[in-house]
Amino acid sequence: MKEKRNSLLEIQKPPAEKLYAEELDRLKKRDETKPKPFGWNLSPRAVIDFVLGDTNFGISPKFVGERNFIECCIVALATNRGLMLIGEPGTAKSYLSELLAAAISGDSSLTIQGSAGTTEDQIRYSWNYALMLSEGPSEKSLVPAPIYEGMKFGKIVRFEELSRCPVEVQDTLLSILSDRVLHIPELNGEENVLFAKQGFNIIVTSNTRDRGTNEMSSALKRRFNFETVAPISDISEEQALVEREMERLLKQANVPAKLPEDLTQVLVTCFHELRNSKTISGKALEPLSSTLSTAEAVSVGFSAVLHAYYYDEGKVNAGHIVSNMLGSGVKDSVEDLKKMRHYFDQVAAYRSERRLVRVLSVAKTFGSEFLMIEILYKMNFHIKF
Structure with a gap:
């Protein structure tokens, strides 16, 4: 056996x-x-x-x-x-x-x-x-x-x-x-x-x-x-599937690491909302020209863990998620990058606490919409979806 x-x-x-x-x-x-x-x-x-x-x-x-x-x-x-x-x-x-x-x-x-x-x-x-x-x-x-x-x-x-x-x-x-x-x-x-x-x-x-x-x-x-075959509508089921598939892939790759649960939730929620063109609360979002599938969420999470394992001593952070998410989100149209920027500016930032507004504004000034999420994570602030 x-x-x-x-x-x-x-x-x-x-x-x-x-x-x-x-x-x-x-x-x-x-x-x-x-x-x-x-x-x-x-x-x-x-x-x-x-x-x-x-x-x-x-x-x-x-x-x-x-x-x-x-x-x-x-x-x-x-x-x-x-x-x-x-x-x-x-x-x-x-x-x-x-x-x-x-x-x-x-x-x-x-x-x-x-x-x-x-x-x-x-x-x-x-x-x-x-x-x-x-x-x-x-x-x-x-x-x-x-x-x-x-x-x-x-x-x-x-x-x-x-x-x-x-x-x-x-x-x-x-x-x-x-x-x-x-x-x-x-x-x-x-x-x-x-x-x-x-x-x-x-x-x-x-x-x-x-x-x-x-x-x-x-x-x-x-x-x-x-x-x-419809996309997964239940976000908790999608998260469970992503966790299960990432565990299998990491085991097969012989990598003794995992994506933290809070980051998995952030990853799945971002994919779920961008795919459905609306937030969980019902706010409409501009639809992307490409489809962000559950399979791609698994791939992004898997790549993020490998990135951290080989280059950052296995410590996965939001930066690894974001850098690998770009390849999934922007395929067919440069306009999708603007739509993702709008999503992170208007949705992720809106969910943050007021004490971080100035920090987020600085990140935005430097032209990195994705740096905002990294700042939130490094300050041990968990985005509440």
Whole structure:
């Protein structure tokens, strides 16, 4: 067991089926008498326990979302329609698809990354042309792609960012989703048709607020059940998730440090308010052109702790948060920097006590809106959100 854990530490991002192998084994043993669709490793009840967690059975929560939403996603995969997860960037669509594939098929590796350069060969199959020329077309010279593997072995296939693919490439899924069959005209006899085995289905993700995307055809849309992945609305749940994910990343990086709870609260609250374009008290804020996701909050917190660990003897302060937050907040537009300045000037400063107003004014005079937060922290003043 110890050797297995050490081997996982050597992998930058272990797949869910390896990272949570013990939990999946326990759920499978508990699940032997439960009804489940053909080709599934776990029953729908066990799948939702794996995703949302079951503290009574020692299963950790992995995704924050409404139970009814997760149930609809699982039921969609038990039908003859694919599952389309849509939502803003950073809402953990890919992570949810990975968890579902790991629980249902025990394998989340059959993944297609959509882009403008994605071809049909990368989706269905291609050929070893040297072998094909010497021996002719056969299963031996066929190089399977994720769709071929998923259909042959009855597994879930993940298609990330389908809307980034050209429309003609997207439409290669039409016959596969309709007839559950893949035609291979290069082969003869029974080998030229591959029928999908029980358990096969497709999970597609697509961003609703992104550039460089292509509209899907109506015919393709009709073959999917659409489910919208919403950002986390409960700030306490978001903070718990950020703390949990940072702990996992720091453990994997072998860094014996953590982000203080008060700074985690500041980080999550800033992201939450800027993402929703309003403060917790209801005051409207100018919306940013980019989305500040929970995943980016985790990344900023993780980077801040690493920064402090390697350069400042592990003492994390607000300066580390701010310096790493700039990269997340300002991506597509310089105007976002002005909006963030307004947020820190009007919201963070407003929450401070009057005895610090003069200090904050000095910081503002020197042109560093982010220095204000650093001053507040160094004076052991906790911003009250």
